Amino acid sequence: MPFPYGVSEFTTQPWSFEEDVAGYADLGVAAIEVCEVKLDPARADEQLGRVQAAGLTVSSVQATVRTVLPSASQPKPPDRADRLAAFRASVERIAPYAPGAAFVTNTGPAPGGNMAEALDRVVADHKELAAVAADNGVRIALEPLNPVSLNQETAIWTYRQALDVVEAVGRDEVGICLDLWNLWQDPDLVNGVQAAPDRVFLLQASDWRTPRSGMDRRSVGTGEIPTGRLLHAVYDAGYRGPCVVEIFSQGVPDSLYDTDLRELVRANRAGLEQAWQQA
Template sequence: MSATDRRWRAKGFVMIDGGYRFGISEFTTQPWSFEDDVTRYARLGVDTIEVVEAKLDDHRFAEQMESIGPAGLDISGVQPKVRTFFASRMTPDPKGVDERVAALRGSIERLGRFAPGVPFITNTGAHPRGDMAEAMRIVGDRLGELSKVAADNGVLLALEPLNPTSVNVESAIWTIDQALEVIDRAGSDRVGLCLDYWNIWQNPGVTAQIARAGAKIFTVQASDWRTPRSFADRIVPGAGDIPLAELIRATRATGYELPYVVEIFSEDVPDSLYDRDLEAVIIDCKRGFASAWEESLTGRAFDPART
């Protein structure tokens, strides 16, 4: 038995044909503090944390970032405070592209030394006139400029296409192929793709698009879909309509071996996951993703009784 298999058995899952690293984005546990996230993720057997910069204390961020490794976690990605090139509903300020690029540069320079080799996650934002073509050109060019900053700080940039529900609200792109067009325009191997299954699962020919992305996939995010009742209505992996096993199988076929990170937003709905016991939510996420992973390998769902 490999060390990976032994580690996953110890965490309560039987992993076959190799394992995977399981991560949680701090967006998933929005009500917790950064310190709660680090302590509880580690205790619950999570492997990696996707850092949300907005949760860091401006006066203690170095100490906070340095606490992640000793707790037993790796960093899978960083969500900067300002992560879009145009204004968006989630991050409306500052307004101008130059100011937003400067903010993103500042995040990379501030946090990059604590997260070597890690992707900083970005998306386009919403063009103020809905000019998607211009947004793609500008974002590609600006990503190319920022790739030099990323290289200087030893990190990566990962562009995320969002779901069509976010078009002209949070994003100008909604397909993997559109993201790849922007990434190609950036012209740097420091710029790749953030593949969020919730956002792209309805893309036509999605598995072929994943195959085209190949080694440009820098990070993968997972959750599940029900018809949204707000801008933030994601659910636990395995509890909705997304064919996760199919998407995982397509992702694995590209050679992807980096973490799979659960990213859930759950606000302005009567049964918000943020109002539940979040430790139980994480456990449910682990089990739901494990089931999809095993189905991706064997065609049968994960059975907790076999652990």
């Protein structure tokens, strides 16, 4: 596989931040997606310093508050200014240890179903976030989510919708997080990526079965996503960043979080390599 292999800390949710860093380094992972929820505010600098010491690159960051609009999973703070301030604080805390990293954002749901108004706000807020990113040497990656999250976590669910927002923002610091689990059912995904390849800031992977909750993803190669074909499409469009495995698996009877997490990391790397070779 031509992409550096990355793992999100959500994939190894039961591990501590320290266990993630040590485990990923030991398993030959190249890049880590930092999940701020795993940081202890009292010693975040010490924890983040471990990443560089371990030889890991920070591919991306999942801030504690990352939806512009209050969402089911991130309802607080409710005030717009407070949410922007929280995101700014996350960037300023983590960016010194993650130069060039993509800070992932989501829109959140449209209040009262008014998507037009919601997207106007998303554009305006991302213009502010772009300035924060520019000041701190990082980038913003807006992530459209699968329709299963509509009206709970997102107001956009296709690559084109995300690209429309990015183009309306009009800043080099703002691009797209392309999560295959979220977008594989988008019939125009490949054409969209080819139309604006420089806007793909982050590639994420896992696999799909009909979910029993929003926390029911599978390991690469064990579900329905045509991963190999999509990896080749993103590569052919010019993306050369890491491919980050991001798995949520909680509250289901066969949770991957209850398995050997070291083997989970290994299996997904093998799954990506096999998908690439067989496509």
